[in-house]
Amino acid sequence: MNAALRSLTRRPRRTILTVAGVAAAACAYMLLVGSAQGFLAQFRKLSTLFGADLVLLQAGSTSPWNSVLPVQPLAKLGEIGDIAGVSRLALGKARIVGAPFFLLFGLDPAEPLLGHLAIVRGRTLRPGADEMLLGSLAATRLGIGCGGEIDVRARRLRVVGVYRTGHRVVDAGGVLDLATTQRLFNLHDAVSLVFLDLAAPSAAGSAAARITARVPNVVVASAGEWVESYGQLVVVEDFARFLAVLALLIAVLGVANVLHVSVGERTQELAVLRAIGWRRQRVAAHILTECGLVTLLGAAVAVPMAELILLLIDSAWLGSLETAGFLPPHLSGGVILEGIVVACLAGLLGAAAPLLRAIRVRPADALRGA
Amino acid sequence: MNADPQTRSKPDGEREASALEAGVRRGIAVVARGLRKSFDGGLVRALDGVDLNVRAGETVALSGPTGCGKTTLLSLLALLDEPDEGELELGGVPATRLRPAEPWRAANVGIVFQLHHLLPHLTVAENVALPLAVRTLSRRDRRDRVAGMLDRLALCHRADTLAAKLSGGERQLAAVARALIARPALLFADEPTGSVDSATGQVILDHLLGWCRDTGATLVLVTHDAAIAGAMDRTITMRDGRMR
Structure with missing residues (x-):
């Protein structure tokens, strides 16, 4: 040592x-795997964010953003008992100044869902007004607070409050009055999703069956599962898997290449050690100890490097508001550990080939190559 | 064969040392018969049937024109390489019984390369101590032995200097110290004075010959220099991979 x-x-x-x-x-490994996992986690976290018992979505829709539930069939929900509260949500996305893919959530101030948002500054929405609640991440990144104005699809909306949910995608967007949202995105009376609070949550199964029987073209899911029913999740999962494989390749090839060169250029030094009587095993142990230390040190340096990059993304130095919304603000312990293990294994793999070659070559050949 | 009275035990690989010692007592250091060695798939014939006998304690110069096979022969004798054909005995023991060669070299052989081959990131003392890393010596014994060797070669003042910062002559002296530190009975030197001025060359030669005189070690030295060859007990001249 x-x-x-x-x-x-x-x-x-x-x-x-x-x-x-x-x-x-x-x-690179920690960031890519961390991002992939974070992206997937954010998507899944949507399921439980709004806290309802059942969620209605359009059958066959691939994501919440293209789910369209016409208002007429939804009127039949009133015929179903056990429903304590109905909240409609209309989703939209628009280009605004400072955010090319700004997510908008349309909620009726009179319905329970808006009450789940924690308003950290200002006040809540007034029905029918051209007002907006801004997510805390969006407010920070766009530098807009209460009293500020944002143009959405040529309509000027006044920011009256800032909310925080803890969900970075939602906190990177804004909340509008439902009717305003429907007008802005030509939804007429349709909504994207409907959240139901039940009088007896334990009766969710029977309520779902009754809704499915009465309301056509609708999928009813429990609050914890509705995101799972979207086809887009498959794409997100595939993307996350692809990023993980890519990250693994980058890490293995990167680390292996660095150590391959580092060990390979020392063939002559290793030959000298063997010439003066060091056994192959001793030479190998010496080099592998060095490689292990370098790899551990590299992996240790990688953690603050990755954290710094995430911090830069979070603070608008790198990446857009939407990127910040989907990336985790910090690396998880699991990703850090995984990164260290992958780096160490890749280091051993990279060092092994040139090391085996170096200790197999006859010392005279290596020294002659000087 | 090992000239080290302080070596407490004979670690793995030194088992043949006792046989070697016996061989040396009988006066045999090196016996080579019909050694052949080619490179580049046989295109370059470096050695073409070399026969050689070196008595224990003898100092022998190998001379001859560049490319005649001197360094190749030295590599075979030090078991740094293997012959294509021929037999080699060291201290009466067939070389085939001395594999793996590293422990045997650690116990019995000191090598001075033409290029010093010191590790530049280590100090002189650390370089000199490298062969002792495989010996069962206490840290204190190791330190004392290195200090003694550096004192012998008048390198004490450079003990803590990085090898990369030494002059050419000092590097070669440090390389000699590294070759002698394990108190070898067989010394191989490949033009040890070739890259230094004549005064330093004489110092190096004096140290090598002094070591052989003091310990009874055998020296096989490659040189182009007639004066250095003349200081040896015997000179063997090579040409085109053969003894002349």
């Missing part, structure tokens, strides 16, 4: 470059 530490500290330029190479690859 001492010899390995000496070798690393006495060749600072090589050590720094090797550590930086490993750190870059490990950082």
Whole structure:
């Protein structure tokens, strides 16, 4: 261990470059896997965000944003007992100044759902007014607070409050009055989703069956599961899997390449050690200890690197508001651990081939190559 | 064969040392018969049937024009390479019984390369101590032995200097110290004075010959220099991969 530490500290330029190479690859892994997992988690978290017992969505829709529930059939909900509250949600997306893909949530101030939003500044919406509640992340990133104005589809809306849900996608958007949203996005009387509060949540199964029988072209899901019914989730999951595989490839190839070069260029040094009597195993242990230390150091450096990048994304230095909405603000412990393990395994893999070659070559051949 | 009276035990790989010692007592250090070695798939014939006998304690110069096979022969004798054909005995023991060669080299052989091959990131003392890393010596014994060797070669003042910062002559002296630190009975030196000025070359030669005189070690030294060859007990001249 001492010899390995000496070798690393006495060749600072090589050590720094090797550590930086490993750190870059490990950082890429942590960011990509962290992002993929965060993206998926944000999507799933939508399920429980609004706290209702049942959710109605259009049968066959691929995402909440293209679910259209006409108002007429929904009138039949009144014939079904056990429903304590109905909240309609109309979803829209628009380009605004500072956000090319700004998400808008249309809620009726008279319905329970709006009450679930924690207003941290200002007041709630007034029915029918051209007003907007701005998510806390959007407010920070856009630099707009209460009293500010935002143009959505050529209509000027006044920000009257700021809310925080803890869900970064929702907090990166804004909430409008339902009727305003329907007008802005030409939804007429249709909504995207309907959330139902039941008088007896334990009766959710029978209530769902009654709704399905009376309201056509509707899927009824429990609040914890409705996101799972969307086809878009499959795409999100595939994308997350793709990112994880890509991250693994980048990490393995990156770390392996760095250590391959680092060990490969020391063939002559290893030959000298063998010439003076070091056994192959001893030489291998010496080099692997060095590689292990470099890899651990690189992985350790990767953690603050990745955190810094996430911080920059979060604080508008990198990436858009929408990107910030879908990325996690911090790496999870699991992703950090995974990144370190992947970097270490990749380091061993990368060092193994040149090391095996170096200790197999006859010392005379290696020294002759000088 | 090992000239080290302080070696407490013979670790793995030094088992043949006792046989070697016996061979040395009988006066045999190196016996080579019909050694052949080619490179580049046989296109370059470096050694073409070399026979060689070196008595224990003898100092032998290998000389000859560039490319005649001197360094290749030295590599085979130090078990840094394997011959294509021929037999080699070291201290009366067939070389085939001395594989893996590293432990045997650690116990019995000191090598001085033409290029010093010091590790530049280590100090002189650390470089010199490298062969002892595989010996069962206490840290204190190791430190004392390194200090003694550096004192012998008048390198004490450079003990803590990085090898990369030494002059050419100091590097080669440090390489000699590294070769002698394990108190080898067989010394191989490949043009050890080739890259230093004549005064330093003489110092290096004096140290090598002094070591052999003091310990009874055997020295096989490659040189182009007639004066250095003349200081040896015997000179063997090579040409085109053969003894002349």
